[in-house]
Amino acid sequence: MDALAAFANGLAVALQPLHLGVMVAGVLIGVIAGALPGISFVNAMAIALPFTYMMSPLVAMMFLGGIYVGGVFGGSISSLLLNIPGDPDSLPSCWDGYPISQRDGPQRALSIAITASAVGGLFSALLLAFASPPFARFALTFDQPEFFAATVLGLVSVLAIAKGQLLMSLMSLFLGVAIGAIGSDPLYGVARLTFGFELLSSGIEFTVVMIGLFALGEVLDYASQRLRPDFGVRQKARMGILSLRDLWALRGSIGRGTGIGSVIGVVPGAGAAVGALVAYGIERQVNSRRDEFGTGVEDGLAAPEASKNATTGTALIPLLTLGIPGSAGAAIMLAALMLHGVQPGPALYTKDPGMLYAIFASFTLANVFMVIVSVGVTRFFGALMRADPAIICAFIAIFSVVGAFGVRNNIADVYLCLVFGVLGFYMRRFGFPAAPMVLGVILGPLAEGYLMTSMANYADDWTVFFTRPKSAFLLSLAGGFVVWALWPELRRLARRATDGRRN
Amino acid sequence: MARGVVGPATWPKAMLLCAAAAAALLALVRLLEASALRKPPATDDGTDYHEGRSIGAVALLLGYGIAIPLVGIAWSTPVFIAGWLLLGGIRKPLTVGLVSILGTIGVLYFFVKLSVMPLDRGKGAFEQATVALYRLLGIY
Numbered sequence: 001m002d003a004l005a006a007f008a009n010g011l012a013v014a015l016q017p018l019h020l021g022v023m024v025a026g027v028l029i030g031v032i033a034g035a036l037p038g039i040s041f042v043n044a045m046a047i048a049l050p051f052t053y054m055m056s057p058l059v060a061m062m063f064l065g066g067i068y069v070g071g072v073f074g075g076s077i078s079s080l081l082l083n084i085p086g087d088p089d090s091l092p093s094c095w096d097g098y099p100i101s102q103r104d105g106p107q108r109a110l111s112i113a114i115t116a117s118a119v120g121g122l123f124s125a126l127l128l129a130f131a132s133p134p135f136a137r138f139a140l141t142f143d144q145p146e147f148f149a150a151t152v153l154g155l156v157s158v159l160a161i162a163k164g165q166l167l168m169s170l171m172s173l174f175l176g177v178a179i180g181a182i183g184s185d186p187l188y189g190v191a192r193l194t195f196g197f198e199l200l201s202s203g204i205e206f207t208v209v210m211i212g213l214f215a216l217g218e219v220l221d222y223a224s225q226r227l228r229p230d231f232g233v234r235q236k237a238r239m240g241i242l243s244l245r246d247l248w249a250l251r252g253s254i255g256r257g258t259g260i261g262s263v264i265g266v267v268p269g270a271g272a273a274v275g276a277l278v279a280y281g282i283e284r285q286v287n288s289r290r291d292e293f294g295t296g297v298e299d300g301l302a303a304p305e306a307s308k309n310a311t312t313g314t315a316l317i318p319l320l321t322l323g324i325p326g327s328a329g330a331a332i333m334l335a336a337l338m339l340h341g342v343q344p345g346p347a348l349y350t351k352d353p354g355m356l357y358a359i360f361a362s363f364t365l366a367n368v369f370m371v372i373v374s375v376g377v378t379r380f381f382g383a384l385m386r387a388d389p390a391i392i393c394a395f396i397a398i399f400s401v402v403g404a405f406g407v408r409n410n411i412a413d414v415y416l417c418l419v420f421g422v423l424g425f426y427m428r429r430f431g432f433p434a435a436p437m438v439l440g441v442i443l444g445p446l447a448e449g450y451l452m453t454s455m456a457n458y459a460d461d462w463t464v465f466f467t468r469p470k471s472a473f474l475l476s477l478a479g480g481f482v483v484w485a486l487w488p489e490l491r492r493l494a495r496r497a498t499d500g501r502r503n
Numbered sequence: 504m505a506r507g508v509v510g511p512a513t514w515p516k517a518m519l520l521c522a523a524a525a526a527a528l529l530a531l532v533r534l535l536e537a538s539a540l541r542k543p544p545a546t547d548d549g550t551d552y553h554e555g556r557s558i559g560a561v562a563l564l565l566g567y568g569i570a571i572p573l574v575g576i577a578w579s580t581p582v583f584i585a586g587w588l589l590l591g592g593i594r595k596p597l598t599v600g601l602v603s604i605l606g607t608i609g610v611l612y613f614f615v616k617l618s619v620m621p622l623d624r625g626k627g628a629f630e631q632a633t634v635a636l637y638r639l640l641g642i643y
Contacts, residue, residue: 054618167529174522178515185511192515220564223590224557390591391602394584397564398606401571402614402622409621411572418568422561429552448514460508489532 007129010357014062014365022059023362026066027369031377033067034074034090036392041071045332046214047396049207049339050403057340058355062362064336068329069312069366070373072272073117076305077378080109089272092280092304099296107240112250112298113305114374115242120258120306121367124313127262129360131314132349136321139346144457145465147323147345148450149474154324155443156478159485166489169436172427176440177447179204186449187456199412206335206441207407212417213434215400217424219393224425241371253283253299254306261310265327266317272308272327279307313363320344320356323446328435331442338442559590575625575633580607608640616642 013019026048033044045067052060075090076097083098093113101109142150155173159166182193183203194200242250260282261275283303284293293300311327318324323344325331337344342352349356404417427434458464466472563586570579581603588599614620615637624633637643 051618167525167532171522171525171529174518174525178518178522181515181518185514188511190511192511216564220557220560223560223587224552388588388591388593390588390593391606393591394587394602395606395610397567397587398580398583398610401568402576402610402620405571405622406618406620411623414568414571418565421564425557425561444514444518451514452509455509462508 003130003133006353006357007361009354010129010359010361011365013058013354013358014361019059019062019358019362020365022055023062023066023366024369024373026063026068027070027366027373028066028377030067030070030072031074031077031370031374034071035077035377040214040218041067041074042328042332043215043218043396044071045329046207046210047399047403049210049332049336050406052336053339053406057337057342058358060336060340061333061355061359064329064333065359065363066366066369068333069121069309069363070370071329072309072312073114073121073305073370073374074377076113076117077110077374080113081106089276089308091273092276093301095280095294096297096300097305099294100298100301103296109301110374110378111240111242112246112301114371115247116250116254116257116302116305117309118241118367118371119247119254120261120308120310121312121370122364123258124262124265124310125360125364125367126313128313128316128363129357132317132321132360135317136346136349139321140350142322142346142470143468144450144454145468145471146474148447148454149465149471149478150322150324151443151447151450153474153478153481154318154322155439155447156481156485159481165431165433166485168431169433172433173436173440176209176437177444178440179209179437180206180441180444181448185452186445187452199416204416204441205407205413206438207339208404208413208417209420209441210332210335210438211400211404212420213424213427213438215396216417216421217428217434219397219400220421220425221428222389222393224429240375250298250302253287253303256283256286257303257306258310260303261307262314264307265311265314272311272329275311276304276308280304309367316359316363320348321346325439325442328438331439335442556590560587563587563590571623573626574629576622577607577611577633577636578625578629580610611637611640611642 014023029044029048030041034041045064048064048067052063055063072089076093079090079093080097080101083094097109097113100112155177159169178193182200184191184201191201247254257279260279261272264275264278280300280303283299284290287293287297287299289297289299312329315325315327315330316333319330319334321344323334325334334344342348400417400421401414404413405411407413424434426432427437454464455462464471465475563583567579567583570582573579584603584606585599588602593599593602611622615622624630634643
């Protein structure tokens with residue numbers, strides 16, 4: 001009952017004109033960024049991050065939450081109209097969605113997608129509101145060693161998204177953590193890794209790294225390609241939501257997709273792409289029309305759509321209760337909270353429950369407004385796609401540069417951002433994943449802080465991490481995760497060595 | 504303050520060692536892969552890059568960053584936009600001119616007038632020219 005009352009209060013705050021306007025603006029930006037092929041909503045969130053400086057933490061979270069929710073769906077628009085996924089998580093939507101679009105018209109495919117996404121997103125937002133407080137109460141029993149262990153678990157979660165690039169992901173992660181350690185250490189204030197450069201003495205802002213690697217890396221990659229995706233669509237599309245009868249007919253796939261996405265969202269590092277792929281794979285196994293998948297089966301579109309948006313709310317559960325981001329979007333929201341001096345964790349639930357419930361309510365509303373905004377964006381999509389991508393990329397670059405300057409009103413941050421932009425471009429080009437580096441830059445300093453304070457509080461006894469049950473459990477989980485992820489790679493290595501000897 | 508077992512250098516050193524270990528393991532994998540297949544393993548996803556455009560884009564972006572404190576955002580931005588559009592294959596002078604000028608005015612209004620960000624105005628004559636431009640546009 002308390003949670004219901006708190007949620008109602010949060011809803012009242014979220015419905016205030018300023019909050020509502022900011023959230024809707026975020027949804028609009030997210031849907032547009034998600035819909036543009038090659039420009040992901042994560043890029044949009046990274047670019048928007050420094051502009052949240054002038055906002056309160058609550059307004060910043062509403063704005064970024066809007067971009068996140070809208071962006072996860074937005075990618076489906078280009079998947080269904082152009083057969084080009086706007087984001088990696090919209091790839092499964094192409095497989096059955098585009099054939100539906102061609103056979104029954106884009107309106108039908110878009111209506112299935114938006115309805116399934118809204119159902120998945122709404123369920124996930126309500127789970128966030130009502131399931132995260134008990135989780136936070138449990139996390140309140142954590143001390144520094146447990147937080148260190150939880151952060152380590154968050155860091156190794158990057159292996160879940162390594163996708164055959166395990167060693168490169170690990171390298172990227174460790175380098176990211178090392179970059180995060182540049183500047184003064186958290187306990188003694190001693191400068192490290194500055195190489196005598198004054199601009200490095202105050203450390204490197206993770207926002208700058210994020211904008212450089214994600215946004216500038218992306219535009220440089222786009223500008224350098226010989227064959228670039230053609231945005232020149234002239235298609236006009238309309239969409240609405242499904243009728244209750246149609247919704248009932250798709251209840252199985254939407255329900256399964258929502259359940260799968262909600263669970264996967266909680267897994268740190270998994271995110272919407274994993275949710276959509278797993279939901280499509282499972283639907284393909286259990287559906288009575290499984291043999292027809294890929295030819296335009298409506299369940300094959302509804303399940304991944306429901307799943308990817310169902311990851312958005314639950315991805316914030318580990319973020320808000322433990323400070324572990326469940327996805328790239330959630331990592332940027334973590335960065336936004338930290339920019340405003342708000343430390344996510346169980347204490348937040350007792351210190352500022354009003355703000356949290358307003359965020360939960362805003363997430364719920366964002367899923368409703370996503371439907372309205374998407375209807376509008378789809379109508380203007382053709383006009384938007386007529387803009388030359390070079391123009392869009394030029395303005396993304398300018399917004400990134402100005403955004404980096406705005407972090408500390410310091411031109412040095414622009415230089416660092418440009419360096420990370422070029423680095424991000426070459427990382428992308430040579431298949432070196434950038435996301436683990438960003439995660440390392442964000443979580444590395446937290447992990448180091450928890451490690452050093454744990455050691456200081458427990459008389460330099462490093463066994464404390466293994467003698468305290470919760471910490472030991474989390475660390476063994478992290479260790480198990482590393483072994484599980486490394487095992488196929490090591491086996492492959494042994495097989496190659498054997499093959500090499502035979503040849 | 505007495506330093507414990509974990510000093511200020513422990514964490515970054517450990518991370519750099521871990522990164523080096525991962526790099527060594529990766530090199531070993533690539534070496535074994537190459538010896539097993541008798542050819543170097545593929546390193547990219549098959550995307551076709553245009554080297555000249557790639558160097559041009561990087562140079563343009565870095566040049567923009569270097570130019571900002573010298574000539575100011577108001578004068579470096581239209582040059583950057585025009586350069587980027589030309590690099591992107593847009594050749595119509597009217598399009599390049601209009602997008603560069605109107606785009607810069609939009610950026611200045613948004614960031615300087617609405618967001619009140621103290622963007623760089625450049626040095627010497629460029630600073631005076633920026634202030635004059637801001638006055639002309641009604642930003643100041």
